[in-house]
């Protein structure tokens with residue numbers, strides 16, 4: 001019992017403080033910091049193991065940035081602690097299918113299973129039902145979109161592709177990401193040290209343009 005109480009106290013101590021104004025469309029604190037618009041930083045394919053996901057979380061924390069993580073269901077199942085850690089940092093956990101297949105090659109029922117099983121595991125781990133879905137490789141069609149919608153998910157792609165998975169340098173990733181304009185959704189991936197190193201430079205570069213990290217709604221970045 002004592003152990004359990006200590007655990008609860010420890011968990012409460014770790015819980016992030018949610019500002020009272022977090023739900024407002026325009027966050028006065030952000031406005032005061034000079035946010036004239038928002039850009040959504042997104043990280044696909046996680047969790048990728050402690051060697052990658054934890055440094056990414058640390059970099060985002062140091063930069064004061066919240067991001068959207070499109071997690072793969074099977075990986076979340078393997079490493080629930082990393083998904084929980086991501087959620088604790090107030091990032092948005094989203095659905096990126098169970099096994100990262102080319103969904104247009106699957107039947108409608110197989111697509112539904114990929115998405116539904118991922119919803120289920122992410123809900124079990126975080127206690128929250130994801131609201132966003134991104135098809136792996138951006139490989140999609142009317143069937144995939146319909147299956148996502150049927151499960152109550154917004155189907156999200158991206159507007160800026162950093163190609164970070166293809167061996168891009170930190171400088172190249174930063175250049176792509178900081179080229180974003182208000183409302184843009186930037187595609188990056190969990191699993192690449194160059195992507196982690198880019199985090200503070202991206203946040204600073206966007207800030208210089210009056211842009212702050214935001215969340216995604218209707219395919220656009222809005223205030224968190």
Ligand SMILES: [Zn+2]
Pocket residue numbers: 044045096100136137
């Ligand atoms: Zn992916």
